Amino acid sequence: MGSAKQPQPGNGITKLTNCRLLRGDDLVFDDLWISSHTGKILCSQAAFYDGFALPDRTIDLRGRILSPGFIDCQLNGAFGFNFSTMFPNMSQYDTNLCDLNQKLVQTGVTSYLPTVTSQAPELYHAVLPHLGPSGATRDPHSGSESLGAHCEGPFLSPARNGVHNVSSLRSPSTLKGIDDTYGPSNTTGSPPPIKLITLAPELPRILPLLPALRSRSILLSLGHTNATYETASLALISGATMITHLFNAMAPLHHRNPGLLGLLGCSPPGTPRPYFGLIADGIHLHPATIKIAWNAHPSGCILVTDAMHMAGLDDGVYPWTNGASDDHIVKQGAVLRLQGSDTIAGSSSMLIDCVNYFLRWSGATVAQALATVTSTPARMLEVEGVKGTLEEGGDADLVVLEEVKDEDGVVELRVDEVWKFGERVFERGKA
Amino acid sequence: MRLIIRDGEDSASLYVANYIVERIKYFAPTPENPFVLGLPTGSSPLGVYRILVDRYKTGEISFENVVTFNMDEYIGIPRDHPQSYHTFMWQSFFSHVNIHPRNVHILDGNAPNLEAECIRYEAQIKAAGGIDLFLAGIGEDGHIAFNEPGSSLASRTRVKTLAYDTVLANSRFFDNDVSQVPKMALTVGVQTVLEAREVVVVVLGARKAPALQHCIEEGVSHMWTLSSLQLHPHPLIVCDEDATLELKVKTVKYFKSIERVALTQGFEQILPTTLRTSTSTALKKPPLPPPTIITLPNGDTSTPPESASESEDSPAIFAPQPVKSRLLRASSPAAEYPLRVSRSASPELDLIPDRMAERIIGGEALRGRLTPTPGTSRTGV
Numbered sequence: 079m080g081s082a083k084q085p086q087p088g089n090g091i092t093k094l095t096n097c098r099l100l101r102g103d104d105l106v107f108d109d110l111w112i113s114s115h116t117g118k119i120l121c122s123q124a125a126f127y128d129g130f131a132l133p134d135r136t137i138d139l140r141g142r143i144l145s146p147g148f149i150d151c152q153l154n155g156a157f158g159f160n161f162s163t164m165f166p167n168m169s170q171y172d173t174n175l176c177d178l179n180q181k182l183v184q185t186g187v188t189s190y191l192p193t194v195t196s197q198a199p200e201l202y203h204a205v206l207p208h209l210g211p212s213g214a215t216r217d218p219h220s221g222s223e224s225l226g227a228h229c230e231g232p233f234l235s236p237a238r239n240g241v242h243n244v245s246s247l248r249s250p251s252t253l254k255g256i257d258d259t260y261g262p263s264n265t266t267g268s269p270p271p272i273k274l275i276t277l278a279p280e281l282p283r284i285l286p287l288l289p290a291l292r293s294r295s296i297l298l299s300l301g302h303t304n305a306t307y308e309t310a311s312l313a314l315i316s317g318a319t320m321i322t323h324l325f326n327a328m329a330p331l332h333h334r335n336p337g338l339l340g341l342l343g344c345s346p347p348g349t350p351r352p353y354f355g356l357i358a359d360g361i362h363l364h365p366a367t368i369k370i371a372w373n374a375h376p377s378g379c380i381l382v383t384d385a386m387h388m389a390g391l392d393d394g395v396y397p398w399t400n401g402a403s404d405d406h407i408v409k410q411g412a413v414l415r416l417q418g419s420d421t422i423a424g425s426s427s428m429l430i431d432c433v434n435y436f437l438r439w440s441g442a443t444v445a446q447a448l449a450t451v452t453s454t455p456a457r458m459l460e461v462e463g464v465k466g467t468l469e470e471g472g473d474a475d476l477v478v479l480e481e482v483k484d485e486d487g488v489v490e491l492r493v494d495e496v497w498k499f500g501e502r503v504f505e506r507g508k509a
Numbered sequence: 510m511r512l513i514i515r516d517g518e519d520s521a522s523l524y525v526a527n528y529i530v531e532r533i534k535y536f537a538p539t540p541e542n543p544f545v546l547g548l549p550t551g552s553s554p555l556g557v558y559r560i561l562v563d564r565y566k567t568g569e570i571s572f573e574n575v576v577t578f579n580m581d582e583y584i585g586i587p588r589d590h591p592q593s594y595h596t597f598m599w600q601s602f603f604s605h606v607n608i609h610p611r612n613v614h615i616l617d618g619n620a621p622n623l624e625a626e627c628i629r630y631e632a633q634i635k636a637a638g639g640i641d642l643f644l645a646g647i648g649e650d651g652h653i654a655f656n657e658p659g660s661s662l663a664s665r666t667r668v669k670t671l672a673y674d675t676v677l678a679n680s681r682f683f684d685n686d687v688s689q690v691p692k693m694a695l696t697v698g699v700q701t702v703l704e705a706r707e708v709v710v711v712v713l714g715a716r717k718a719p720a721l722q723h724c725i726e727e728g729v730s731h732m733w734t735l736s737s738l739q740l741h742p743h744p745l746i747v748c749d750e751d752a753t754l755e756l757k758v759k760t761v762k763y764f765k766s767i768e769r770v771a772l773t774q775g776f777e778q779i780l781p782t783t784l785r786t787s788t789s790t791a792l793k794k795p796p797l798p799p800p801t802i803i804t805l806p807n808g809d810t811s812t813p814p815e816s817a818s819e820s821e822d823s824p825a826i827f828a829p830q831p832v833k834s835r836l837l838r839a840s841s842p843a844a845e846y847p848l849r850v851s852r853s854a855s856p857e858l859d860l861i862p863d864r865m866a867e868r869i870i871g872g873e874a875l876r877g878r879l880t881p882t883p884g885t886s887r888t889g890v
Binding site for chain 2: 109121122123124126127129130131132
């Protein structure tokens, strides 16, 4: 197979037929035309009437579901590689990153935000340049694509640190302080390597800095925070649009002080209710909690894995760089805990697992469940129309899903094929 | 005129789809000599398209060598608008079959010069050798294509203003907002349809019953443009029972008996073999071998004596010609279009040998010239 840069004979058009396309809240029987030359989804009608084009090949998907490729907004690492790692020679970092991208795409995640936890400035300076948007080459064979880095910290509340090392947490007083922490080249540029920052809005003097970050195309999410409903509302007015892993690392809902959770009921006038991440891995949240959040604000619901680098590895004890200290994380099945504590340290689930858990617990339809990892994150990330869509002009990042019934008769989705930029890069059962 | 009546929409659609499939297969189209199919939009043909797509998917029929011409298209909405007829055709038919985009013709409602587009379209139809089978639907007011009541029966492809009824009816596709509905369209003319070698019309549902009644039981009228089909040599109307609600019992029984009797004779719509095969349009290929076997009621079979050489003398009309030469003066607007001048199907008047005088037995004396030309005729007697 050639890459997009070597034009192949023919017009490069593939017609995927006999499939159920995710369109809005429905799965509809339709065809999808994609081009391996442009890596995009075609308007089949225009290709036919204007280009007099017929597909080079037609692939019968035998009634399976065709979804846009999944988007994971919070992935700390996987397959043994942790994004918050420094190497003496950073070319090793790129090698590991490429390896991760190749493996990650096979799980159906075609684009993601590589997430860096609260770390020392040196680590940010070293790793963030490697984690910026990587899709410019439009190479189908580069694996999963970064849409930019997600910095989960270090401007977080020490009271809600989770497993983050309290000593790495900071409180910025100026924009320059933020720039110095991440490295000025990582917060500027078009687009900047950083796509999303999780921060605690109750930190003193942080709210006035938000509009400036927002104007640099950096998205802002609230998390690891003790913020009141009132403070969180001010943060929304200042440009925040998202809540990081709702329920985890924040004050629980109190009926007189709803806190961040209150934003799902009512946001300040003029601002839409925020998107929110849910770790639906079966460990972080009770099924009923997931259902409450989904029902409160379905169009804001985004499933994230918050997976650590132990995702995809065997059980055992793994080292973990956590700010200044070198901690260890114990993996037991899907559960990760900080060694010597009961604190949950991220998850080791794949996004498709989260979708299946969500499907089982939320009462959402298959189409609605898929939206939480496709169109909804794309809207939050302001890449609507490019990612997470099957409309013409969008990138041809696709997942073919088979509906299988488990022993209880519950429908589960299984990733059968993955397409990236118009080419098939994974087929289940084929190496 | 053949009228085929089926119990419901599905069986009527099935009949039409089967008929088209059989026609194409028997025609055996080739790249040099394709089957030229005229196509409608609207709700009536949807079932037909669905069955044709199924037939294609099961491998029974190929549209590789089929050339299509669509009846009409709105003016002033984008080609890929959800309600455009380009979109309709793409979604309900073209995207599901192996038709080649170069063989597809639909009027361009966004052409810079709409008049030129119409003339070009007629020229394309002619260049394709004329339309072998024009499939059509019908409006509640009896319109065929966008030839609304009052359209000239000699009309050709042109810009047409839509009737208010049609605009109102179509507003359901445009958020019930009449202001969004296109008020004009490009459409083939009545004459364009009548020049197809065969016209097959699908009429479904009780709402179409008054139109069907006018078109079958009453005279040719520009207020019910489908009635012009009465002038066509090979029209076939397929309807469901509901569409016959306004017809006389007698009419329904008559057409049903025709079908019944024809079936016992082993044939359905009678088309001359030359029309059924690809020989009539191109005359490039030798006539196809399979002769029609007629099963007689007594069980004997016989091969019709008709052969290709005799077919020239056949009374069938192979290529319907414009009626304008007979019905319209040369100065009529329809004559402005670049038409191939062709011989009228009717004999010239001065060639008629029949004279009253010749019918009088023993009237040889009267066979002299009877016109009052004093001096000449009288002296002849």
